[in-house]
Amino acid sequence: MSHTLFLGLGRMGAPMARLHAEAFETHVFDVFPDAVSAVVEGSSARPVADLVSEGADVDVVILMLPTSRHVEDALTGEGALLERLPAGSLVIDMGSSEPGSTRSLAAAAGERGVDYVDAPVSGGIAKAETGELTIMAGGTDDAVARAMPHLETVGNSIVHVGPAGAGHAAKALNNLVSATNIAAATEAVLIAKHFGIEPAAMIEVLNASTGMSQATQVKFPQHILPGTYASKFAYDLMLKDMGIARRMADEVGFAPVTGAAFDTLSEGRSALGEHADHTEIARVYTRTTGISIDEGHAR
Structure with a gap:
């Protein structure tokens, strides 16, 4: 059964993952197991022990990672998650990444038939907990439209600002x-x-x-x-x-x-x-x- 994979459960990612799990089947992963346990406890999210087996049943990946290097590593590095995603999947990078890296990753995703949206957030932890974040989305019209139901679980002000990289x-x-x-x-x-x-x-x-x-x-x-x-x-x-x-x-x-x-x-x-x-x-x-x-x- 297809599901969303949510990566990155820090101060912002954890409350966002909990809210997303209320609307979509959501599997969560973080390099710190305690962060996974804290999100799973009291929410509908399901834990992922490692990313090796993830990919075939994933239709949406949401990343809330610290830097572009972490995003690149998750998608094209040793984990190479992008290579295991089926065509027609959607990747949403909600961290604060570098626009140039985002454009390159979006192009690589497009070659595999995967939509890519950069959707960083503003509003801090308080608004992450209430689902009232401001979100700046970059990507094609179709990709952003696909991402919108997921973005609406955590944000109440969502602006499509331009092509891939424009959000970041x-x-x-x-x-x-x-x-x-x-x-x-x-x-x-x-x-x-x-x-x-x-x-x-x-x-x-x-x-x-x-x-x-x-x-x-x-x-x-x-x-x-x-x-x-x-x-x-x-x-x-x-x-x-x-x-x-x-x-x-x-x-x-x-x-x-x-x-x-x-x-x-x-x-x-x-x-x-x-x-x-x-x-x-x-x-x-x-x-x-x-x-x-x-x-x-x-x-």
Whole structure:
């Protein structure tokens, strides 16, 4: 009996797999057996011990893996899952992969009669748990239409942004803007404090004015000003996405803001701890200037 194979059960993948299993027969796999057990317990998902026997009965593969290298390894590397999928199957990559790799994999899938859609997500763990993610889909019209029922199990805002690779491009650019907004707002708040304006007051001004952004509305009041820095999106994953956007920008030839933001936040990474949250962008500035803006002060 055909089924969906869901690979990657991390912080985002686990709740997404549970929701998908409510609508479709879903078999789940992760390199960490405990992650598989945690998803299977209390859900309709079925465990997969290894990928060697998977393929013939799979009609849809959903990947929620950390990088393009992991996706390539699963599909064309030692596991070579793509070679074992029957013609007419559908692959949906929902992680944050590199657009160039995605285009190559989509072409290889097409040669085998397999549809390929890149459908990265935005919204964080909270929206992954409620099925309210924003999804940026790349692929042919027919492939995205086939993927839509699966995407709708985890997202409530789904935009078909273009051909294969376009979804991953859009995700990287979104995260570039998100990180740059945090950095710009942090600079404004630091300068404001130097001139006698309290951080909370400056954020209130920005949120009532044209400087408003998701950074000022959510990241500052919930994570930066209280000093909790607990958005659960890693600084290193943010840098990975910004790096993808930076390489895309290099092809355009003129994107000075992109370059400055990426270089500043990359250089500031060494000032943070091992498992830094991406909202700790504010700490990079605090440690450089000595001006604290969170309630816990610089650490």
